[in-house]
Amino acid sequence: MIEIKKTYKNYVGGKYVRSESGKTFTLNLKNDSFEVPLTSKKDIRDAVTSSKAGFEKWSEISPYTKTQILYRLSEMIEGNKDSYVDLLVLCGSTKNQAKKDVETAIENIVWYAGLADKWEQVSGNLNPVNGEYFNISHQNPIGVVFSLNSNNNSLSSLLNSIIQPLTVGCSVISFSEESSIIALKFAEDINNSDFPAGSLNILSGQFENVFEDVSKHVEINLISICKEIPNEMLTKIQENASSSVKRIVNMPSIDGISSILPFLETKTVWHPKGT
Amino acid sequence: MVNWEYSESVESQEIVNIKEKYQNFINGKFQQPNSKKYINTISPSTEEVLSKIVISNEKDVDNAVQSAQLGFEKWSNTSPHERSKHLFKLARLIQERSREFAVLESMDGGKPIKESRDFDLPQVAANFFYFAGWADKIDLSWGAKSLKPHGVVGQIIPWNFPLLMLAWKVAPALATGNTVVLKPAETTSLTALLFAELCEQAGLPDGVVNIITGDGTTGSLIVNHKDINKIAFTGSTQVGKLIQKSLAGRDVGLTLELGGKAANIVYEDAAIDQAVEGVVNGIFFNQGHVCCAGSRLLLQESIHDEFVAKLEKRMQTLRVGNPLDKNTDIGAINSKEQLNKIEGLVNEGVSDGGKIFQTECELPGNGFWFKPTLFTDVQPSYSIAREEIFGPVLTTLTFRTPQEAVEIANNTEYGLSAGVWTEKGSKILWTADRLQAGVVWANTFNKFDPSSPFGGYKESGFGREGGRQGLLSYLKAES
Numbered sequence: 001m002i003e004i005k006k007t008y009k010n011y012v013g014g015k016y017v018r019s020e021s022g023k024t025f026t027l028n029l030k031n032d033s034f035e036v037p038l039t040s041k042k043d044i045r046d047a048v049t050s051s052k053a054g055f056e057k058w059s060e061i062s063p064y065t066k067t068q069i070l071y072r073l074s075e076m077i078e079g080n081k082d083s084y085v086d087l088l089v090l091c092g093s094t095k096n097q098a099k100k101d102v103e104t105a106i107e108n109i110v111w112y113a114g115l116a117d118k119w120e121q122v123s124g125n126l127n128p129v130n131g132e133y134f135n136i137s138h139q140n141p142i143g144v145v146f147s148l149n150s151n152n153n154s155l156s157s158l159l160n161s162i163i164q165p166l167t168v169g170c171s172v173i174s175f176s177e178e179s180s181i182i183a184l185k186f187a188e189d190i191n192n193s194d195f196p197a198g199s200l201n202i203l204s205g206q207f208e209n210v211f212e213d214v215s216k217h218v219e220i221n222l223i224s225i226c227k228e229i230p231n232e233m234l235t236k237i238q239e240n241a242s243s244s245v246k247r248i249v250n251m252p253s254i255d256g257i258s259s260i261l262p263f264l265e266t267k268t269v270w271h272p273k274g275t
Numbered sequence: 276m277v278n279w280e281y282s283e284s285v286e287s288q289e290i291v292n293i294k295e296k297y298q299n300f301i302n303g304k305f306q307q308p309n310s311k312k313y314i315n316t317i318s319p320s321t322e323e324v325l326s327k328i329v330i331s332n333e334k335d336v337d338n339a340v341q342s343a344q345l346g347f348e349k350w351s352n353t354s355p356h357e358r359s360k361h362l363f364k365l366a367r368l369i370q371e372r373s374r375e376f377a378v379l380e381s382m383d384g385g386k387p388i389k390e391s392r393d394f395d396l397p398q399v400a401a402n403f404f405y406f407a408g409w410a411d412k413i414d415l416s417w418g419a420k421s422l423k424p425h426g427v428v429g430q431i432i433p434w435n436f437p438l439l440m441l442a443w444k445v446a447p448a449l450a451t452g453n454t455v456v457l458k459p460a461e462t463t464s465l466t467a468l469l470f471a472e473l474c475e476q477a478g479l480p481d482g483v484v485n486i487i488t489g490d491g492t493t494g495s496l497i498v499n500h501k502d503i504n505k506i507a508f509t510g511s512t513q514v515g516k517l518i519q520k521s522l523a524g525r526d527v528g529l530t531l532e533l534g535g536k537a538a539n540i541v542y543e544d545a546a547i548d549q550a551v552e553g554v555v556n557g558i559f560f561n562q563g564h565v566c567c568a569g570s571r572l573l574l575q576e577s578i579h580d581e582f583v584a585k586l587e588k589r590m591q592t593l594r595v596g597n598p599l600d601k602n603t604d605i606g607a608i609n610s611k612e613q614l615n616k617i618e619g620l621v622n623e624g625v626s627d628g629g630k631i632f633q634t635e636c637e638l639p640g641n642g643f644w645f646k647p648t649l650f651t652d653v654q655p656s657y658s659i660a661r662e663e664i665f666g667p668v669l670t671t672l673t674f675r676t677p678q679e680a681v682e683i684a685n686n687t688e689y690g691l692s693a694g695v696w697t698e699k700g701s702k703i704l705w706t707a708d709r710l711q712a713g714v715v716w717a718n719t720f721n722k723f724d725p726s727s728p729f730g731g732y733k734e735s736g737f738g739r740e741g742g743r744q745g746l747l748s749y750l751k752a753e754s
Contacts, residue, residue: 076580116578122418127742129724131650137742140711204566235524245512245531245734253752259421265732266744271706271717 008180010037011187013050014197017044023193025206027181029153030092036180040204041047041213047173047201048219051144055171055197058202061140061196063117067193070113074106076154076189081106084155091153092239095165104156112167115260119168122257123264132273139264142171142247143221149176149183150227158183160254161226165263166200173201173220177227180204208233215240215248222247222263284601286388291379293465296327299335299488300471302342302436303481305535309334314490316464319385319605319643320598328464330605331489336496339456339485342500343427344502346454346482347650348437351424353480355411355452362449364477369400372473376438376466381598383465383606385643386561392680393612395641398723399442402741409746413451416743422750424452425528426504429497429519430465433510434460434609435564435665440509443740445484451748451749453505454483456497462610495521503527507748510564511663512734513691529683530738530748532566532659532730534663535691537713537718538684539569540706541659542677543577551585553739554669557720559593562605564613567692569720571660572671573680579673583651590647602643605667608643617645617666624650624659624670655683663689679703690732692719713739 009016018024023038037043053175061069077084081102089096124138143167150157164174176183187202207229214220217239223237223246234250241248249262298314298706310332311627316606328336350358369376376399377391386395398568414420428448432440437459448455459467467676471486481615487493498506503685505528508518512533522529539557541550557569574582598606608614625631638644645702648668653660684693693712695703709716713731721731728742738748 023373083501104428123744127724127726127728129722129727131722131724133719133722135724137744171626211589231524238523239520242516242523244518245516245533245736247737253419253421255752256419257417258752262749265712265713266728266739267707267713267715268728268742269715269717269733270719270722271703272719 003058008036008184008204010039010043011082011184011202012047013053013201014191014221016187020046021108023140023241029090029181034181036204037141038186039175039203039210041210044213044217046188047203048144051171051173051201052198052264054201055144056194058171058199059169063120066116066169067113067141070116072108073189073193074109074113074250076193077102077106077109080189081169084185085182087181088153088155091181093153100251101154101156108156108159108205109163110161116167119257119260121136121191123261125129134271134273135268137266137268138268139168141165142263142265143170144173144219145170145222145263146173146175146220147224148227148229149174149179151178152227153179153182155182155186158186160222162200164219164252164259165224168260168263170263173203175207177205179255212240216243216244218244222249224249224262225254226251267273277734281324281454283597283684285597286378286381286599286601288378288382288599291382293326293379297329297464297468297488299339299467300474300484300486301339302345302480302485303475305327306338309338312357314382314461315741316462316676318382319462319609320639322641325383326465328461328488330461331487331493333496335487336456336493336529336563337498338626339487340502342426342485343456346485347426348450349480350718352453353411358409358449359410361479362403362410363444363653365473365479366400366403366407368477370672371404372740373400376469378599379469380438381606382464384434384463384670385598385609387603387606389601389603390561395439397484398725399438402442402446402725406450410450411747412576413750419752421753423753424593424749425751426453427502428453428455428505428507429500429503430455430457431494431497431508431510432457432459433564434463435561438465438466438470441470444507447740447745448507448749451746453749456485456487456503456747458487458489458494458497462569464488465606486701498522505529505749508532514735521633528751531736532738533734533736535566535568535689535731535735536571536661536663536687537567537692537694537712538571538573539567539682539694540573540631540684540696541575541578542680542697542699542702543575545700546583546698546718547582548576550696551582551589553694553696553718553720554586555589555593556668559605559667562608562645564665565721567714567721569692569694570578570664570719571667572669573683574671574673575680576673576675583649583671587632587649590649593634593647594638595644595646596639605647608645608666611643611664613665614643614645617668620659620662620664621648624653624657627654627659629653629657629659657687661687666734677706681706685709685711688734692716692733
């Protein structure tokens with residue numbers, strides 16, 4: 001019997017799409033190979049449009065509901081654990097490594113699910129100002145985040161590059177290169193869970209084709225780089241980013257509360273007290 | 276109505292003792308600079324030359340950075356509790372010499388003595404007091420043990436609140452265990468140099484605070500110095516972008532506090548008289564040389580005429596003149612250059628078709644002055660409605676619904692501050708949630724406190740100054 005092989009596509013605005021360019025590139029895994037979309041500059045622009053709409057919807061969803069949506073994501077992955085393990089084995093992991101990786105990813109999602117309705121109590125506070133004023137600092141999500149995934153074929157690494165901005169209400173464009181197959185597979189669980197369309201977009205491609213456009217795009221509010229990139233490329237990205245004071249985070253912390261801070265803007269509101 | 280005769284009440288200058296020329300403060304003492312280039316620093320209200328300051332060159336910057344590196348070793352070996360006591364001591368010294376600082380600030384910068392005396396200096400002391408107490412409690416601030424100081428911090432500050440901006444920068448940097456190379460603006464360096472004397476007096480370890488004077492070229496040398504670990508800049512968005520670009524590809528921390536074009540939204544259900552006061556304070560405080568100034572007045576259509584009439588009447592009572600006169604509301608524009616910029620934008624506003632109102636008042640013969648100005652009949656596309664004027668110029672726009680007010684307020688690259696005036700609590704909260712601004716003043720404006728974080732969204736910069744969040748600007752996560 002002829003093997004029926006899945007066609008992996010980008011995931012943008014809640015839909016599976018090919019690159020508008022029609023181009024693909026070959027992922028040669030240890031035990032298999034796949035053709036995946038080679039994201040074009042136009043695809044990036046489309047993903048930003050979708051992410052902006054996704055941000056509007058996702059940031060409006062209450063923290064309590066966000067917690068449940070994130071927790072449901074862990075349930076979805078748990079249900080599909082075997083298929084992740086199989087794919088990771090195709091990528092070259094041992095079965096044990098693969099199992100451990102998926103379990104780590106699930107534990108991580110559950111941790112952040114429980115943070116979605118609490119982080120504001122940790123990062124925000126009343127300020128004891130000198131005078132008769134009520135003064136509170138709380139945080140808003142920064143907006144559209146572009147995240148460059150590492151080349152590890154690992155579900156837990158992928159999650160660590162997107163879960164922090166997602167937890168606080170940012171929309172995310174996740175871009176993977178050599179590790180695309182895991183990300184494109186993960187899109188299926190996103191699609192089956194309750195994330196609003198556009199809140200998480202998954203793209204595959206070669207970053208060097210698109211980094212200029214990504215770093216110049218004024219509607220991307222922050223670029224998170226979770227992979228070692230050449231210093232010339234980082235320099236160019238940061239130079240381009242300066243034209244709109246765009247935030248760049250290189251190798252963000254994945255440790256506790258520090259891991260969400262880059263994706264927040266602190267807003268402080270004053271009001272007089274009186275009779 | 277009785278026509279009271281005006282009688283001036285001028286603060287004495289005797290308390291200040293300005294040197295003929297100043298040197299840089301490096302490694303705990305004033306040192307002969309390598310640069311031979313000096314410029315005059317003048318009083319913008321009289322154009323009188325007050326002193327000379329040096330435009331520091333590459334060698335001077337290098338000396339200051341090296342001194343800060345040595346200072347960092349000493350400061351790191353000083354226990355957090357001892358660092359805390361050093362800052363408390365500085366705070367007290369500032370309070371004790373507060374009048375001297377206030378008079379010098381008004382002479383050198385042109386701001387009214389009632390502001391330098393009653394706002395700037397109390398806030399300066401408060402910042403040192405506030406951050407003094409954090410120095411030995413950093414581990415409590417974010418519950419993270421991995422937060423460490425950057426090391427040597429380069430700090431570049433503007434001329435609008437010279438000593439207060441120094442306090443906003445130096446106090447949290449030292450509390451978190453960093454050492455600093457600070458460059459005040461070239462038109463307003465004198466109070467920073469007086470502060471250097473206090474550091475000596477307070478017995479701060481040598482090299483912990485280094486103050487070097489200069490212009491943009493010196494600033495750029497600090498940014499590009501290879502041993503700087505972090506830059507903190509307050510100033511224009513244009514220069515902020517240049518700094519961000521210069522640091523590309525380098526492992527140097529950066530926080531930016533840049534320009535603004537704040538919307539001050541007045542709903543029809545606001546307490547109108549209070550709102551008029553708040554709007555006046557929002558734009559005319561410190562001659563409008565305030566990055567978070569409420570420079571775009573957004574009036575609900577139904578109250579436009581009544582509000583503008585009251586506002587013009589109130590503006591007419593503002594007293595413009597000698598900054599050292601205790602009755603002065605509006606002092607001198609900080610420099611000729613800034614005056615030219617304000618005049619240029621105002622002329623553009625008139626030729627675009629805006630309707631201009633300026634108060635009737637006599638301006639002194641010498642110095643740089645600009646009358647309190649209000650524009651009505653303005654389109655959102657006019658430069659006066661989009662660009663930061665940084666002067667006593669208010670631009671009025673109108674809206675019909677809260678949704679429209681928020682849309683207009685957010686329709687700018689800036690996102691530093693905003694104001695909301697309404698007697699309805701739910702409307703305040705609804706509006707504040709939707710405003711893209713780092714500080715939202717509801718039924719008040721231009722309030723500051725060291726415990727209250729300040730800083731922008733979007734092109735108004737990143738990082739916060741003040742409060743628990745302000746500590747993060749001077750700490751980095753280390754694994």
